[in-house]
Amino acid sequence: MIELSAIHRIFVVGDQEVHALNDINLKIGEGEYVSIMGPSGSGKSTLLNLLGLLDRPTGGTYRLDSRDVTSLDDQEQAHTRLEKIGFVFQFFHLVPRLSAAQNVELPMVLAGVEPGLRRTRVDEALAAVGLKERAHHKPEQLSGGQRQRVAIARATIMRPRVLLADEPTGNLDRHSGQEVVALLESLNAAGITLLVVTHDPEIGRRARRQIHMVDGMVEEDNSSP
Amino acid sequence: MRANDVVRLAWGTLSSQPGRAGLMLAAMAIGVAAVVILTALGEGARRYVVGEFSSLGTHLLIVLPGRTETTGAGPSAFVGQTPRDLTIDDAMALQRTRLVRRVAPLVVGSAPVGWGGRERESVILGSTAELLEVRHWDMAQGRFLPPSDPQLASSVCVIGAKIRRELFGSQSALGQWLRIGERRFRVIGVLASEGRSIGMDVEELVIVPVASAQMLFNAPSLFRILVEARSRESMDAARTFVIDTITARHQGEEDITVITQDAVLATFDRILRALTLTVAGIAGISLAVAGILIMNVMLVAVTQRTAEIGLLKALGANMSVITRLFLTEATLLASLGALIGVGIGEGGSYLISHLYPALPPGAPLWAIAAGLGVAVATGLVFAALPARRAARLDPVQALARR
Numbered sequence: 158m159i160e161l162s163a164i165h166r167i168f169v170v171g172d173q174e175v176h177a178l179n180d181i182n183l184k185i186g187e188g189e190y191v192s193i194m195g196p197s198g199s200g201k202s203t204l205l206n207l208l209g210l211l212d213r214p215t216g217g218t219y220r221l222d223s224r225d226v227t228s229l230d231d232q233e234q235a236h237t238r239l240e241k242i243g244f245v246f247q248f249f250h251l252v253p254r255l256s257a258a259q260n261v262e263l264p265m266v267l268a269g270v271e272p273g274l275r276r277t278r279v280d281e282a283l284a285a286v287g288l289k290e291r292a293h294h295k296p297e298q299l300s301g302g303q304r305q306r307v308a309i310a311r312a313t314i315m316r317p318r319v320l321l322a323d324e325p326t327g328n329l330d331r332h333s334g335q336e337v338v339a340l341l342e343s344l345n346a347a348g349i350t351l352l353v354v355t356h357d358p359e360i361g362r363r364a365r366r367q368i369h370m371v372d373g374m375v376e377e378d379n380s381s382p
Numbered sequence: 383m384r385a386n387d388v389v390r391l392a393w394g395t396l397s398s399q400p401g402r403a404g405l406m407l408a409a410m411a412i413g414v415a416a417v418v419i420l421t422a423l424g425e426g427a428r429r430y431v432v433g434e435f436s437s438l439g440t441h442l443l444i445v446l447p448g449r450t451e452t453t454g455a456g457p458s459a460f461v462g463q464t465p466r467d468l469t470i471d472d473a474m475a476l477q478r479t480r481l482v483r484r485v486a487p488l489v490v491g492s493a494p495v496g497w498g499g500r501e502r503e504s505v506i507l508g509s510t511a512e513l514l515e516v517r518h519w520d521m522a523q524g525r526f527l528p529p530s531d532p533q534l535a536s537s538v539c540v541i542g543a544k545i546r547r548e549l550f551g552s553q554s555a556l557g558q559w560l561r562i563g564e565r566r567f568r569v570i571g572v573l574a575s576e577g578r579s580i581g582m583d584v585e586e587l588v589i590v591p592v593a594s595a596q597m598l599f600n601a602p603s604l605f606r607i608l609v610e611a612r613s614r615e616s617m618d619a620a621r622t623f624v625i626d627t628i629t630a631r632h633q634g635e636e637d638i639t640v641i642t643q644d645a646v647l648a649t650f651d652r653i654l655r656a657l658t659l660t661v662a663g664i665a666g667i668s669l670a671v672a673g674i675l676i677m678n679v680m681l682v683a684v685t686q687r688t689a690e691i692g693l694l695k696a697l698g699a700n701m702s703v704i705t706r707l708f709l710t711e712a713t714l715l716a717s718l719g720a721l722i723g724v725g726i727g728e729g730g731s732y733l734i735s736h737l738y739p740a741l742p743p744g745a746p747l748w749a750i751a752a753g754l755g756v757a758v759a760t761g762l763v764f765a766a767l768p769a770r771r772a773a774r775l776d777p778v779q780a781l782a783r784r
Contacts, residue, residue, distance in 0.1 A: 206778045209696065211695070211696060211778050212778050231700050231701050232701075234700075235695070235698050235700030235701075235703075236700070238695075238696065238698040239697070239698025240698070244696045244697070246781065250693045250696075250781065252690055254394060254395070254398040255394070263694075264697045264698060266383065266384075266387045267694070267703060268383075268698065269384050
């Protein structure tokens with residue numbers, strides 16, 4: 158599914174080079190549940206952005222579905238993001254002026270899906286995250302946990318193969334965090350490949366495969382049965 | 383992405399910030415309104431002037447002695463190329479066709495005019511009865527020169543309103559004997575004041591029979607011959623006839639110039655049209671200012687909405703989608719502002735036409751179309767840079783901000 162070989166990502170800050178990712182080799186199979194942990198600046202977010210095609214590696218190759226996506230142009234990358242990748246962010250990143258339903262609809266709008274089909278799929282998606290009766294609420298009228306659930310509904314509305322979550326519980330209280338994790342895990346159970354970047358060891362441990370990163374390198378890669 | 387979705391999304395962004403959108407709308411509206419009102423004024427002035435000219439008679443031919451071309455370079459100048467005089471007989475000869483309705487020979491001079499103890503210098507016009515019709519003048523009192531043989535010098539005159547006022551004051555001028563130069567003329571009519579008529583103030587004229595004027599100024603030649611063609615369509619034929627007739631009478635020498643009222647009219651028309659365009663152009667500057675405002679506000683919007691742009695990119699929007707969203711926003715603003723501006727402009731020119739009824743109302747359609755077009759184009763041009771900046775935002779950095 159995901160195959161990284163000899164990935165490097167070097168940032169130039171002033172006249173210094175920062176090696177955010179240093180020779181990453183990684184294979185992630187279809188339907189895996191992976192947590193990526195590590196201290197701040199270890200490169201875990203950079204890795205996630207790279208996997209999500211928001212960033213390009215300085216060197217190395219990235220294969221997604223056995224297709225080299227490293228050298229795709231803007232349009233093809235955007236299309237791949239639209240079709241295959243869902244993002245969940247720490248700060249939800251909902252559009253404040255749009256209702257929950259409109260936020261969920263956004264990827265389908267970008268994809269040019271026919272409006273009738275959009276409506277039924279939004280209804281389904283909101284029902285799946287338990288927010289059917291909140292469809293017309295604006296983000297500011299929702300709690301943190303509800304917002305993140307809207308964000309997850311939006312991330313999965315195009316039925317992507319991979320879900321990338323960057324500190325999905327980082328901004329939530331314990332209870333809401335658990336709800337969100339449970340939701341993500343249920344999606345994984347339904348077949349989606351789930352990658353979670355987190356600080357929280359408790360959440361990280363729940364994943365079947367745990368990757369620890371330090372200084373831009375994979376330090377540990379444990380799979381628990 | 384579907385076009386109506388692009389518009390809906392852009393519209394949503396705009397309406398979520400009514401203050402910002404309102405400001406840009408106002409700028410655009412003022413610019414377009416300025417264009418519409420100023421062109422309406424310029425166009426109104428043009429139509430007013432053209433209308434005034436047309437009332438003088440658009441099928442008028444003016445015959446001048448002499449030929450407007452350079453001749454006699456070198457020694458031949460000494461041989462002499464003096465054009466023959468235009469005579470009253472020449473003028474009368476022009477009447478012998480169906481193409482021509484009226485002919486008025488014209489002699490112009492200046493002489494002291496006096497009555498009792500008062501005297502003033504005045505323009506003396508020598509002509510025939512036809513002149514009244516040719517120039518579309520009206521009489522205030524009495525009658526115009528009586529129709530008679532133009533070769534006959536009779537001692538009657540028609541005076542302008544101002545001459546009457548200055549010389550006769552409150553007394554009746556009709557029937558009085560007016561001194562013109564060395565001769566005396568009986569006043570038989572007073573012209574209605576009608577303002578100016580191309581270069582001559584009607585109020586200050588004294589009109590005498592053409593033969594009398596020739597005697598007064600001791601000049602056998604006519605100054606002009608005014609020829610009124612039967613219709614606008616017969617102008618060209620009449621012109622040819624005039625030239626042929628005079629040439630034949632002048633031993634085959636084409637020594638006259640024929641200009642038409644149309645030519646004069648066309649010149650004024652051109653001048654005023656250019657003026658209108660200039661004024662419209664100046665108003666167009668305010669559109670450019672509105673465009674720069676749009677650009678400025680859009681650039682701020684890109685900065686404010688960095689996170690949203692990053693999100694759209696993460697969700698799978700490519701650069702062209704982002705560009706389209708921003709350009710659509712600008713186009714919506716510009717065209718809406720322009721529509722409001724056209725409304726204000728139309729209202730304004732309606733108001734002006736009420737205050738100054740002499741001006742024909744309304745901006746020409748081309749000005750409205752141009753105002754709208756330029757507004758939308760300005761919006762697009764000035765939004766291009768902000769849109770490009772938005773499209774090129776790095777999504778990782780855009781999302782990291784919060």
